[in-house]
Amino acid sequence: MPLSTQSQIEDEQYVFMASLDNARNISNILKAIAFKDHAVFTATPNGLKVTVEDSKCLQANAFIQVEVFQEFTIKEDVVGFQVNLTVLLDCLNIFGGSTAPGVSTALRICYKGYGYPLTLFLEEGGVVTVCKINTEEPEETIDFEFCSSDVTNKIILQSENLKEAFSELDMTSEVLQFTMSPNQPYFRLSTFGNSGNAHYDYSKDSDMMELFKCTKTQTNRYKMSLLKPSTKALALSCKVSVRTNSRGFLSLQYLIRNDDGQICFVEFYCCPDEDVEED
Amino acid sequence: MKFRAKIVDVACLNHFSRVVTTISKLTKSCVLRLTPDNLFFVMSGKVANGGVSMWCELAQANFFDEYQMEGVSAEDNEICLELTPENLSRALRTLQNAKVLKVKLAKKHCPCLTIAAELPTLSSVGKVVTHTVPVDVIPRRLWHELKEPSMPDFDVSIYLPPLKTMKNVVDRMKNLSNFLVVKANLNGEMNLKIETDLVSVSTHFRDLGNPPWGDDASQDGGPSQSRDPDSMAEARVDIRRLQQFLMGQQINPTKAMCNIVHQKVVHLILLHEDMSLQYFIPAVA
Amino acid sequence: MQCVVTGGNVKVLAKAIHSLSRIGDELYVEPQEDGLALRSVNSSRSAYACFLFSPLFFSRYSTPNGHDFRCKMAIKSVQAVFRSLATLEKTVEKCHIELDEHKNKLTFTLHCKHGLLKTHNLSFQDSESLQAVFDKDNCANVFRAQPRVLVDTVVHFAPSLEEVTVSVSDERMWIKNHVEDEAERSKAMLTELCLASDEFDHFAVQAQNSITFCLKELRGLLVFAEATGLPVSIYFDEPGSPVVLSVADSVLEGNFVLATLSDEPSVHKNNSRGTRSAPSPPPDDFMNDDIDSYLIAMDTSVAPEPLTASPPRPPRPSLPDSTCSKRPAAANHRTRTHSDEGKEEDGEEDETVDSDRPPNKKFRSLFFGSVLPPSSQMSTQPMSCQEVLASDSEDESQTD
Numbered sequence: 001m002p003l004s005t006q007s008q009i010e011d012e013q014y015v016f017m018a019s020l021d022n023a024r025n026i027s028n029i030l031k032a033i034a035f036k037d038h039a040v041f042t043a044t045p046n047g048l049k050v051t052v053e054d055s056k057c058l059q060a061n062a063f064i065q066v067e068v069f070q071e072f073t074i075k076e077d078v079v080g081f082q083v084n085l086t087v088l089l090d091c092l093n094i095f096g097g098s099t100a101p102g103v104s105t106a107l108r109i110c111y112k113g114y115g116y117p118l119t120l121f122l123e124e125g126g127v128v129t130v131c132k133i134n135t136e137e138p139e140e141t142i143d144f145e146f147c148s149s150d151v152t153n154k155i156i157l158q159s160e161n162l163k164e165a166f167s168e169l170d171m172t173s174e175v176l177q178f179t180m181s182p183n184q185p186y187f188r189l190s191t192f193g194n195s196g197n198a199h200y201d202y203s204k205d206s207d208m209m210e211l212f213k214c215t216k217t218q219t220n221r222y223k224m225s226l227l228k229p230s231t232k233a234l235a236l237s238c239k240v241s242v243r244t245n246s247r248g249f250l251s252l253q254y255l256i257r258n259d260d261g262q263i264c265f266v267e268f269y270c271c272p273d274e275d276v277e278e279d
Numbered sequence: 280m281k282f283r284a285k286i287v288d289v290a291c292l293n294h295f296s297r298v299v300t301t302i303s304k305l306t307k308s309c310v311l312r313l314t315p316d317n318l319f320f321v322m323s324g325k326v327a328n329g330g331v332s333m334w335c336e337l338a339q340a341n342f343f344d345e346y347q348m349e350g351v352s353a354e355d356n357e358i359c360l361e362l363t364p365e366n367l368s369r370a371l372r373t374l375q376n377a378k379v380l381k382v383k384l385a386k387k388h389c390p391c392l393t394i395a396a397e398l399p400t401l402s403s404v405g406k407v408v409t410h411t412v413p414v415d416v417i418p419r420r421l422w423h424e425l426k427e428p429s430m431p432d433f434d435v436s437i438y439l440p441p442l443k444t445m446k447n448v449v450d451r452m453k454n455l456s457n458f459l460v461v462k463a464n465l466n467g468e469m470n471l472k473i474e475t476d477l478v479s480v481s482t483h484f485r486d487l488g489n490p491p492w493g494d495d496a497s498q499d500g501g502p503s504q505s506r507d508p509d510s511m512a513e514a515r516v517d518i519r520r521l522q523q524f525l526m527g528q529q530i531n532p533t534k535a536m537c538n539i540v541h542q543k544v545v546h547l548i549l550l551h552e553d554m555s556l557q558y559f560i561p562a563v564a
Numbered sequence: 565m566q567c568v569v570t571g572g573n574v575k576v577l578a579k580a581i582h583s584l585s586r587i588g589d590e591l592y593v594e595p596q597e598d599g600l601a602l603r604s605v606n607s608s609r610s611a612y613a614c615f616l617f618s619p620l621f622f623s624r625y626s627t628p629n630g631h632d633f634r635c636k637m638a639i640k641s642v643q644a645v646f647r648s649l650a651t652l653e654k655t656v657e658k659c660h661i662e663l664d665e666h667k668n669k670l671t672f673t674l675h676c677k678h679g680l681l682k683t684h685n686l687s688f689q690d691s692e693s694l695q696a697v698f699d700k701d702n703c704a705n706v707f708r709a710q711p712r713v714l715v716d717t718v719v720h721f722a723p724s725l726e727e728v729t730v731s732v733s734d735e736r737m738w739i740k741n742h743v744e745d746e747a748e749r750s751k752a753m754l755t756e757l758c759l760a761s762d763e764f765d766h767f768a769v770q771a772q773n774s775i776t777f778c779l780k781e782l783r784g785l786l787v788f789a790e791a792t793g794l795p796v797s798i799y800f801d802e803p804g805s806p807v808v809l810s811v812a813d814s815v816l817e818g819n820f821v822l823a824t825l826s827d828e829p830s831v832h833k834n835n836s837r838g839t840r841s842a843p844s845p846p847p848d849d850f851m852n853d854d855i856d857s858y859l860i861a862m863d864t865s866v867a868p869e870p871l872t873a874s875p876p877r878p879p880r881p882s883l884p885d886s887t888c889s890k891r892p893a894a895a896n897h898r899t900r901t902h903s904d905e906g907k908e909e910d911g912e913e914d915e916t917v918d919s920d921r922p923p924n925k926k927f928r929s930l931f932f933g934s935v936l937p938p939s940s941q942m943s944t945q946p947m948s949c950q951e952v953l954a955s956d957s958e959d960e961s962q963t964d
Contacts, residue, residue: 084477084478086454087455087477087478090451090454090455091451091478091480093451094447094448094451094452094480094482095444095447095448096443096444096446096447096450096451124444125444126485126486127440127444127482127483127484127485128482128483129448129480129481129482129483130480130481130483131478131479131480131481132478132479132480133477133478134476134477134478160678161678161680164648164651164655164676164680165680165682167647167648168644168647168648168682170644193641194638194641195637195638195640195641195644195686195687196641196669196684196685196686196687197684197685198682198683198684198685199681199682199683200680200681200682200683201680201681201682201683202679202680203678203679203680203681205679206678206679206680207678208678208679208680363753366753369722369753370753370755373719373720388750389750391754398716400760400763401762401763402759402760402762402763403760403762404735404736404760404762405760406757406758406759406760406763407757407758408720408755408756408757408758409754409755409756409757410720410753410754410755410756411753411754411755411756412753413750413751413752413753
């Protein structure tokens with residue numbers, strides 16, 4: 001196996017090195033947040049966090065736990081770098097990213113540290129590809145200060161129902177409005193487009209609703225252009241948690257199961273567009 | 280000048296359709312050259328095609344149940360027609376389940392190939408579809424442009440990896456760069472490589488094998504014999520040309536080969552029992 | 565107006581709207597006593613379509629008595645209500661439609677699985693009544709075919725193809741692509757297809773004619789016909805007067821009225837019944853296997869200049885070309901498709917990209933007394949008993 005022939009000595013030069021049998025297990029998750037080119041990678045002994053931001057108003061984080069990797073070596077407490085995510089995804093899928101059973105691309109990720117490229121070794125069916133992606137110093141990411149103690153409303157529902165809504169969103173609407181309330185309509189998504197408005201109401205008693213904990217009626221609007229990219233993550237996910245805090249910030253957490261049944265998370269934080277007076 | 284041919288066998292029809300579709304993906308316009316034994320689809324390497332040329336040869340007997348032609352004259356028993364292969368391809372695609380398909384050269388308002396098919400139907404009379412594909416008849420004085428390109432005096436000849444794998448790799452590389460370097464040696468190794476400001480990607484194929492070209496290959500004393508087997512010959516090509524070749528390919532060749540003339544040309548060959556396709560991509564600086 | 569659609573009928577309604585979207589940009593909604601009429605017309609007014617869903621189509625249908633109301637809105641926004649066409653049947657249990665005249669609001673409420681409720685409030689404009697005046701019952705030529713027969717026929721024509729010419733004899737129907745002029749003729753691929761009368765459920769020809777009309781709208785109707793499995797009836801008279809494509813069952817009726825190209829006078833005369841020989845030979849002697857009967861000699865010593873050198877195509881007696889009035893090459897197809905490339909939209913299966921293009925060449929505008937008084941007779945059955953308008957292109961303001 002060409003990937004395992006990397007000599008021990010070479011391995012030791014890397015501050016961060018990880019390998020996995022199936023590159024799709026990370027390429028899929030990264031695809032879910034690939035709405036901007038720049039991605040900040042933060043590796044810690046717990047795993048890999050990849051952050052993408054838009055307009056200082058939206059942040060997406062993909063968490064790939066250390067368990068997803070077959071090998072995960074990190075020489076420092078935190079290793080950070082920034083790469084072009086679109087390029088990285090093309091590299092990860094160099095063999096086509098086949099979903100056929102029995103076909104998978106083995107992957108080894110190596111990083112020697114500041115100033116060095118991110119090196120990927122990919123192997124499928126005896127063919128090896130080596131990619132060297134230029135890295136940059138990571139930009140500082142925004143802290144949305146979304147702490148669980150400040151959560152006003154929270155629901156968890158199976159993604160199926162929400163996928164339908166997101167696939168049908170009226171894109172002529174500038175905003176997507178979330179209403180969460182202990183009373184009717186409980187959970188409502190609304191759009192206000194050129195030809196009229198639309199409301200999608202989710203019953204709190206639906207078999208799709210796994211948790212419903214709303215303490216206060218809250219209506220907030222978020223820019224459609226910011227939320228639309230989260231559709232990719234939604235499409236991959238099996239469950240989604242929707243939370244709002246007292247300042248009207250939105251947190252969407254998607255639970256995604258990979259090919260091997262392991263669970264990863266992708267979360268989106270979004271600033272409210274404007275305050276809407278509650279009726 | 281007369282031409283008329285007939286396909287009854289549905290497998291032959293599908294195969295012919297796949298060949299024509301492959302051609303249509305490679306070029307908007309090409310020449311169909313008809314001889315008593317063969318059909319050729321030819322594109323000469325004009326600048327307008329990015330210097331790419333193509334030569335596809337089909338043994339008529341393996342496709343047609345009937346095949347009759349009379350060329351321009353007894354000594355020049357050939358017909359050369361310029362046409363849009365996409366037209367032909369579309370006509371054939373809609374006629375996949377024809378009971379019988381006939382192709383003939385006709386002159387209606389202009390010279391054309393008519394492709395007529397009888398389709399299965401519940402009706403007693405039968406359903407007939409006729410597609411008329413306009414063609415330009417190439418005068419004999421221009422035929423010299425349509426001769427089979429000679430085998431280039433290549434530095435390395437190598438079997439290609441599975442075309443699907445190669446296509447996947449080239450598709451991704453196309454997203455990252457406009458040019459690609461093809462390298463190969465006589466040790467069965469081939470590399471595809473791109474390099475940009477952001478990234479370098481190189482894919483290594485091994486154990487591909489090198490075709491045993493006999494003395495008849497134009498090797499002039501055989502540089503390949505004396506060549507260091509590990510020494511790479513390489514050519515930098517427009518990645519779109521290579522992608523085009525891999526994308527349209529529907530032939531499932533029994534053999535696929537690549538000859539490289541160092542820094543000059545990449546010569547791709549697909550061989551099937553009853554047809555062959557050659558494709559020449561010029562190197563760019 | 566209030567109505568409720570349930571079960572499989574939700575999909576039928578959605579398909580009808582989808583199919584109407586192939587015609588025009590706006591949906592005209594008119595609740596009538598005899599059912600809900602949904603209509604559309606293209607910008608050049610050369611194509612019109614109407615579906616009438618009878619009260620029995622709905623599980624509930626109520627409309628205020630003695631009071632006419634009609635409105636129009638962007639058809640896209642109505643399509644959006646039924647966007648997930650493929651899963652509609654599985655997800656939507658009930659669709660409630662309410663027209664609120666005072667709030668200028670048309671509300672679709674979809675009751676979906678798992679307690680999901682989708683409410684779409686669409687704003688609308690008041691509109692004049694949209695009525696095409698035609699009389700299909702007196703058409704000389706009437707055909708009816710299963711949708712599959714027609715789907716298998718149009719599949720042979722390129723998606724970009726605009727018009728087809730349909731010619732009929734006592735026993736055959738020929739369909740071929742219509743090519744504008746000689747210049748295009750030498751470049752374009754021609755496709756011709758022959759259907760025998762027994763492919764049809766009904767085949768009645770009184771006038772052996774050729775008509776030319778747009779393929780796009782036919783494809784639109786076929787989307788509906790195929791989904792519902794309803795046979796398609798075709799009615800037409802002569803070049804220049806409209807062709808009517810219809811589907812119907814006990815609870816709905818759909819009529820697509822398409823303008824046809826008007827014939828050139830000289831060709832038209834050839835069309836008169838007397839000059840026609842009876843059963844036509846199939847095109848291009850397909851059945852004939854004698855090679856010399858159709859091989860042609862061509863001299864290659866002459867450089868090919870087909871545009872000028874080739875003689876005009878000899879007319880086949882059985883199949884008069886409807887060589888229609890020439891028009892400047894400006895309205896070329898290619899320029900149009902080019903400008904449409906940017907408009908590719910959300911993976912919907914429809915190819916409606918060009919409904920807002922400039923008026924279509926020399927198709928006559930079909931109809932309409934645009935502002936028909938909403939008399940009750942007229943609104944109950946807009947399709948019948950009105951004069952054929954389309955044959956008279958000069959006077960477009962006919963009313964009864």
